[in-house]
Structures are given as structure tokens and as C-alpha cells.
Amino acid sequence: xxxxxxxxxxxxxxxxxxxxxxxxxxxxxxxxxxxxxxxxxxxxxxxxxxxxxxxxxxxxxxxxxxxxxxxxxxxxxxxxxxxxxxxxxxxxxxxxxxxxxxxxxxxxxxxxxxxxxxxxxxxxxxxxxxxxxxxxxxxxxxxxxxxxxxxxxxxxxxxxxxxxxxxxxxxxxxxxxxxxxxxxxxxxxxxxxxxxxxxxxxxxx
Amino acid sequence: xxxxxxxxxxxxxxxxxxxxxxxxxxxxxxxxxxxxxxxxxxxxxxxxxxxxxxxxxxxxxxxxxxxxxxxxxxxxxxxxxxxxxxxxxxxxxxxxxxxxxxxxxxxxxxxxxxxxxxxxxxxxxxxxxxxxxxxxxxxxxxxxxxxxxxxxxxxxxxxxxxxxxxxxxxxxxxxxxxxxxxxxxxxxxxxxxxxxxxxxxxxxx
Numbered sequence: 001x002x003x004x005x006x007x008x009x010x011x012x013x014x015x016x017x018x019x020x021x022x023x024x025x026x027x028x029x030x031x032x033x034x035x036x037x038x039x040x041x042x043x044x045x046x047x048x049x050x051x052x053x054x055x056x057x058x059x060x061x062x063x064x065x066x067x068x069x070x071x072x073x074x075x076x077x078x079x080x081x082x083x084x085x086x087x088x089x090x091x092x093x094x095x096x097x098x099x100x101x102x103x104x105x106x107x108x109x110x111x112x113x114x115x116x117x118x119x120x121x122x123x124x125x126x127x128x129x130x131x132x133x134x135x136x137x138x139x140x141x142x143x144x145x146x147x148x149x150x151x152x153x154x155x156x157x158x159x160x161x162x163x164x165x166x167x168x169x170x171x172x173x174x175x176x177x178x179x180x181x182x183x184x185x186x187x188x189x190x191x192x193x194x195x196x197x198x199x200x201x202x203x204x205x
Numbered sequence: 206x207x208x209x210x211x212x213x214x215x216x217x218x219x220x221x222x223x224x225x226x227x228x229x230x231x232x233x234x235x236x237x238x239x240x241x242x243x244x245x246x247x248x249x250x251x252x253x254x255x256x257x258x259x260x261x262x263x264x265x266x267x268x269x270x271x272x273x274x275x276x277x278x279x280x281x282x283x284x285x286x287x288x289x290x291x292x293x294x295x296x297x298x299x300x301x302x303x304x305x306x307x308x309x310x311x312x313x314x315x316x317x318x319x320x321x322x323x324x325x326x327x328x329x330x331x332x333x334x335x336x337x338x339x340x341x342x343x344x345x346x347x348x349x350x351x352x353x354x355x356x357x358x359x360x361x362x363x364x365x366x367x368x369x370x371x372x373x374x375x376x377x378x379x380x381x382x383x384x385x386x387x388x389x390x391x392x393x394x395x396x397x398x399x400x401x402x403x404x405x406x407x408x409x410x
Contacts (some may be wrong), residue, residue, distance in 0.1 A: 016332035017254035017255075017269060018261055026261050049222035056223055056231050061266050064222060073329075074299040077292075094279040095300055102268035104307065124278075 016073045021105050031100040031131055032204045035108045038137030039150060039166050041093030041144040046110040047191045054103055060205055062105040065092055077169055100130040105204055113171040131202050136177040141166045143184060215323040227238040228308050229277055236305040237335055237409045240313045243342030244371050246349040253314040260310055265410055267310040270297055296368045298326030305335040310409055336407050346371045348389055377402045
């Protein structure tokens with residue numbers, strides 16, 4: 001892993017590996033994580049998907065982490081107990097940090113209802129001196145429940161699903177998010193523009 | 206996570222997210238994983254570090270996964286039991302797959318001594334239709350042990366470290382690696398060139 005062969009070959013003496021500064025300089029930007037949190041059906045995924053599309057179209061390496069590519073892969077051995085949910089968010093935080101370190105914009109898109117879990121991911125990034133931008137997709141529960149595209153709120157109300165955020169499990173609103181998106185006042189494009197503005201402000205694009 | 210707001214805003218109807226094909230088209234290349242396996246002190250890290258450096262200098266997004274950034278992060282809650290080692294490789298495989306899916310070249314650099322574990326990671330990639338290129342850094346044990354840059358072989362021989370690959374734990378050589386690097390015959394630059402040749406052959410650069 002970190003073995004350091006003493007054998008020297010040609011002009012190559014030894015490679016510490018590409019430093020982060022050199023990498024970011026090559027890419028023209030530092031990497032970082034933008035973390036969208038909010039209720040189910042708040043619009044997180046739609047905003048994240050569009051944001052990713054715009055960034056990649058502009059030539060900015062970006063990648064979306066969401067339930068689809070995490071729960072079926074890295075976290076497929078985790079359930080939905082409190083401990084497993086915390087471990088799930090921890091793993092996502094670590095993966096986002098790797099993407100950020102690689103120079104990419106990691107777009108994490110998870111309900112992530114607990115302040116402590118989000119603070120832990122922020123801390124992971126702070127400790128690595130990588131930007132972590134928390135975006136609160138602030139769609140009122142009533143609006144999310146009226147949308148209910150997959151009928152999950154209806155099932156939760158009927159007691160067919162338990163521990164459903166906003167119904168019988170808490171959503172702890174962010175206290176000091178870097179950005180709050182009011183999706184009742186702004187459409188998807190405006191929300192994406194606000195995210196791009198934040199990324200630009202922090203020098204990520 | 207995968208909620209699908211029915212609210213339509215402006216010209217944006219709904220975003221499935223950026224498809225992999227569109228992403229790879231934007232980047233000009235598909236993503237994939239190159240996996241370096243071999244004994245401790247075989248030269249894996251040196252080759253991987255130089256490969257990453259060359260790729261990034263050419264403008265190709267690439268990122269190295271190694272013990273330093275994995276064992277201190279994503280796998281920091283795993284030990285070195287057989288089960289934990291398998292879970293460690295599984296997580297690395299999943300992360301490599303995410304990087305590959307993002308269009309990056311994931312350069313994984315791990316002793317990964319067990320055929321079954323490597324086959325599992327290959328399977329993860331096959332199932333996702335993403336390239337997995339196994340590179341056997343084939344440095345004889347005697348050479349690795351003579352290098353012993355961190356004195357680990359000496360400690361293992363003295364019984365101060367147990368389960369050390371090549372000493373009192375097996376290294377199962379790859380049976381059909383995509384590439385075998387003989388570091389006793391070729392220097393680092395030649396090994397990196399061979400890796401670049403393989404990546405080029407598979408359309409990854």
C-alpha cells in the first residue's frame with residue numbers, strides 16, 4: 001500500500017504521488033462536496049441531477065451520489081437501524097471526500113435527516129481541508145406529501161412503512177446551511193443557479 | 206433519494222440524471238478501473254503514483270485508491286480478520302466502480318492477495334458493464350524482501366507481525382491478469398507505459 005521501493009529507475013527516483021495542490025492546479029479548480037438534504041419528494045434529486053448535467057456540460061468533473069448508486073452498492077450490507085443509517089451516511093461522507101480530493105464536485109443527495117450525521121460529514125471534510133457545502137432543500141412537508149410521486153407518504157400514513165422521515169421519524173432542519181432553497185418560490189433552474197452561484201463563490205467552478 | 210417530483214418548472218420536465226453514455230461522451234472516454242495487485246514492496250504504489258501523475262498531466266481525470274486514503278477513512282472501522290479484509294476489498298471495489306462510472310480512471314493499489322476477493326471486484330464491474338483491468342505487479346518475494354523499505358518483512362520474519370502476505374499468509378497469483386509487470390526486468394517508466402498501453406487498448410485514454 002504505502003511501501004516505498006528503494007530501487008531507483010531511470011529519472012524516476014520516488015513518487016510521493018500527485019499532491020492535491022498539483023492536481024487541483026491541473027484541473028483549474030479545487031474539488032469539494034455539495035450536500036443536498038431535505039424531505040423525501042422535496043426535489044433534491046431533480047436539482048442534483050440537473051446540477052450534475054450542467055457542470056459536466058461545462059467540462060467540470062462532477063458526480064452524483066444518491067440512494068440508487070449507494071444503497072445498491074457500497075451500503076448494500078446495511079439496513080435501516082439507527083446505527084446502520086449513521087454508518088451509511090459515514091460511508092457516503094467518506095466517498096464524497098474521496099471525490100472531492102480527486103478534484104471532482106461530489107453532489108450528495110440524501111434525506112440525511114439527522115444534524116449529528118451531517119455534522120460528522122462536515123467534520124470529515126473540514127479535517128481534510130476540503131469544502132463541504134450543505135444545501136437545505138426546504139420544501140414544506142405538506143408540499144412533499146401532496147407530490148408523493150411514489151406513494152410513500154400515503155403508505156407511511158397508512159402504517160405500511162415505518163420510520164418515515166416527516167411522518168413518524170424526525171427531520172432535523174439545518175441550522176446554518178450554506179444555502180437554503182425554497183422550492184415553493186423557485187423552480188428547478190433557479191435552484192440550480194443558486195447552487196452554481198455557491199460553487200462559484202467558493203471557487204469550485 | 207429517487208423521489209420524482211411531479212412539479213414541472215419552466216422548460217425542465219424531469220431529470221433522470223445524466224446518463225453514463227452522455228457523461229462519457231462529454232469526457233471523450235469511458236471510465237474504468239485499473240487494479241494493481243502484488244506483494245508488499247513490489248512497486249505497486251510507485252507505479253500507481255506515476256501513472257496517476259501522467260494521466261492527470263494529460264488532462265485525464267484519474268484517482269488513486271490506496272491504503273492511505275481508504276484504511277484511514279472508509280475502512281477505518283475494519284480490522285484485519287479474514288471477514289474484515291474481504292469487506293475492505295468489497296468497499297474499495299464499490300468505490301472504484303463509482304469512480305469508473307463517473308468517467309474517471311480509478312487506480313486501485315492494494316496487495317489484495319486473494320483470488321476470490323479480486324474476482325468479486327471484477328464481477329462488480331462486469332455487472333455494471335465497466336472495465337476492470339487487473340495488473341499483476343509480479344516482483345519475486347526475494348526482491349521485495351531485499352527492498353523491505355519499511356522493515357516489515359524483517360518484522361514478519363521475526364514474528365513481530367503476523368499474517369503478513371508472502372511470509373505467513375498466502376499471495377494467490379492472478380491466473381489471467383490483463384497485464385503482468387515484471388519489475389525485475391522493467392523500470393517504473395516502462396511499467397507505467399505498459400499500463401498506459403493497456404488503458405489505450407481498452408479505449409480508456
